[in-house]
Amino acid sequence: MGEDATTPEDSPLSGRRAEETMIDQTERNPRRRNSSSDANEARLRQQAIGVKLRQMFDQVVSEPVPDDFLDILRRADSKRANGGQD
Amino acid sequence: MAVREPLEPANEAIFKHELVKLIPHLRAFARTLCGDATAADDLAQDAVMKAWDARASFQIGTNMKAWTFMILRNQFYSEKRRSWRQTQLDQEAAERTLVATDDPEAPVALDEMRLALGMLPSEQREALILVGAGGFAYEEAADICGCAVGTVKSRVSRARRALQGILEQGAYDRDGKPAGDAMRSILADAERLSGPR
Numbered sequence: 582m583g584e585d586a587t588t589p590e591d592s593p594l595s596g597r598r599a600e601e602t603m604i605d606q607t608e609r610n611p612r613r614r615n616s617s618s619d620a621n622e623a624r625l626r627q628q629a630i631g632v633k634l635r636q637m638f639d640q641v642v643s644e645p646v647p648d649d650f651l652d653i654l655r656r657a658d659s660k661r662a663n664g665g666q667d
Numbered sequence: 668m669a670v671r672e673p674l675e676p677a678n679e680a681i682f683k684h685e686l687v688k689l690i691p692h693l694r695a696f697a698r699t700l701c702g703d704a705t706a707a708d709d710l711a712q713d714a715v716m717k718a719w720d721a722r723a724s725f726q727i728g729t730n731m732k733a734w735t736f737m738i739l740r741n742q743f744y745s746e747k748r749r750s751w752r753q754t755q756l757d758q759e760a761a762e763r764t765l766v767a768t769d770d771p772e773a774p775v776a777l778d779e780m781r782l783a784l785g786m787l788p789s790e791q792r793e794a795l796i797l798v799g800a801g802g803f804a805y806e807e808a809a810d811i812c813g814c815a816v817g818t819v820k821s822r823v824s825r826a827r828r829a830l831q832g833i834l835e836q837g838a839y840d841r842d843g844k845p846a847g848d849a850m851r852s853i854l855a856d857a858e859r860l861s862g863p864r
Contacts, residue, residue: 625854626831626835626850626854627827627831628857629850629853629854629856629857629858630780630827630830630831630834630853631799632856632857633776633777633780633853633856633857634780634784634795634796634799634800635799635800636777637699637777637780637781637784637800638695638696638699638796638800638801639695639800640777641691641694641695641698642691642692642694642695643691644691644694646690646691646694647708649708649712650690650711650712650715651687653712653715653716653719654683654686654687654715654719657716657719
């Protein structure tokens with residue numbers, strides 16, 4: 582019984598990915614459009630950034646609060662209960 | 668002998684109740700200051716403790732959210748001055764945030780935003796976060812940061828411009844791959860998410 586489980590697995594695909602050279606000209610077209618649509622576009626972008634910013638913040642706000650936080654206040658309570666001064 | 672009158676028990680209960688409600692917001696603010704999620708929670712816990720200890724100096728009926736944010740922020744900068752090498756590590760911190768995100772389904776655009784935010788100078792970042800995400804008025808943000816209202820306004824607008832520039836140009840890279848499409852995915856997301864406003 583020949584034991585030749587070793588077949589070379591060199592794949593020619595492991596080389597390089599096709600390089601994407603995307604030159605986005607639609608986006609960088611210099612001030613061809615009228616200024617009101619430019620202003621509109623700028624406002625849209627700022628709005629989108631605002632949405633994303635709030636989303637990022639709110640995502641953390643909606644996380645469950647780790648127990649450690651409530652322990653702090655519980656400990657503060659019990660400290661007082663055992664005749665804490667001042 | 669006591670410098671401050673202790674709160675009446677009823678007011679103390681109100682205070683505590685309100686403080687607990689603010690914890691998620693304090694965590695979110697801390698996360699944007701620290702980048703690193705663990706360090707952020709340590710910071711937020713310190714702030715909660717400090718707020719509790721200082722409860723007698725809080726005026727019930729005034730803006731408790733702003734008050735606690737100010738405590739957290741002061742704590743952050745005093746620690747930072749003492750021991751943190753955070754300033755030059757903003758970029759790294761942003762990358763760690765990326766790793767620290769617990770939600771594996773968080774949309775890519777959010778990561779881009781975190782990274783881009785991490786590149787802003789900290790005073791611009793905090794101003795933008797307070798006004799743009801924390802729901803504070805410029806005046807409140809100015810109180811929290813201990814600066815003039817006009818300063819907050821100009822920081823916010825500079826931050827907005829810088830952020831847009833970073834997101835559009837992919838001025839940072841991630842695993843060596845330029846993030847040129849960040850603005851596009853953020854726009855697409857916003858279109859999908861935002862209702863009429």
